[in-house]
Amino acid sequence: MELFGEQVAQPELSCDQLEAILVLLAQQTGLPLFDAYKESCVKRRVVARIRRSGCLDVEQYLRYLQQDAGERERLVTSLSIHVSQFFRNPTLFETLQTVVLPALVQRTAGRPLRIWSVGCSAGEEPYSLAILLVESFGEQVAGEQFEILATDIDRRTLAQAEQALYDADPTLRGVSAARRERFFTEQDGSFKLCPAVQQLVRFRQMDLQLVADYPQADLVLCRNTLIYFNRPAQEKILQALADILPQDGILVLGKSESMPAPLRARFATLDPTERIYSRR
Template structure:
């Protein structure tokens, strides 16, 4: 394992925190353990030369490789299923009843390999039925990792990955591939999700506010101030009455945040 000096550790932690919000201040052993094999493979004998390169490079793929090593793009279908139940049983009926322009504006922020936005799209298809094509239901799905987004856009998952899907979803929304072990999300659902790279530290300047934002199990890497700043920007990018869902291991504890707490890890922007 390649050792990292105090100076280089501080430089790397500061660079990642400033640019990507990820707090690695207490992750010295993780950094050495996960990056040392990569540095050796790339021909670096020490962290100094690698960090000199990484903080100046314009090659997004190299940053992507670094972040993939230091974070875990782990997710699965129907993770924290109570959020999906609430979305299906409460949020969707409410939005459909009140959205006169027939547009549902939903953002899956930190979508990883795509299970979350695809599930949301399937739930909208289930609820709207034959009216699905009459609504603009396209979901914005973003992640900082190009590698994760590339996998997500393909929409290919193992048969075992679909074991927790609701009854009938596998037959309706996936098609078996020729290898007979993998399944791909059908075109109608894949085309309803727009995948984009986006750094959550950047200003949120999309064309319209969102009715619902899912940002789950992303802020576990952020410190308190970074998390609260992001949630304020989410709040400003949400329609009155809109929702924010975060991971069960994450909490909004600052009483100054104006969201209403509606259920575990779920919040709503007041109508007024």
């Protein structure tokens, strides 16, 4: 890297040093290790934090990390992935609204339909689902017949989600003018989601590696999350999702994700384009 015409050395990070940082982070924050994440992704983000912290080497950063709670929080945030917007991949939400949700409603008649948004970031995905439910079933029915749980590992983004205040671009780029007028109120250049939609979603901090904490669900959206885990962790997570879904329950993955071969005995492909799977 070059800064003001001078070469600034990038911090070298060995596997042992990376492990020491992650162990310290786990001990100090109470969060599990990030060792199930792809090493290249984790290392790149840790190196970026070391550089931004102003530390000259890894040992100095370790001392800094041990002493400064704010830096530990910043590192956790950096290691968590937060790229989302309302109605990301619009054709998926059209399929959910016209095909998937009506079928699930018929199948779960007599009890609430349970929806789980995994890696919900600042709430864009679960709130998009809540908007669909209000449009299709009305506010009262949506509140009585559906339960939406949204989880993420990062407390900061969950706090943002509960505020439900968003910038127009890029977060609301996929929201039509009609939906923006109906469901949002402008506040000082940002947009506040209406209470009728907000109250349909519950937020909870959760680490996806803790499979024993998974809730029962009829529809799980786990989009663009598995790509950051290594293959054994992916398969462990998908096996656990299969365990908490009923027969014919629905799992949605991201566009760049696919069902590993060992899991195909547990999931049937319903829509290969939208990555929609049914629990066998």
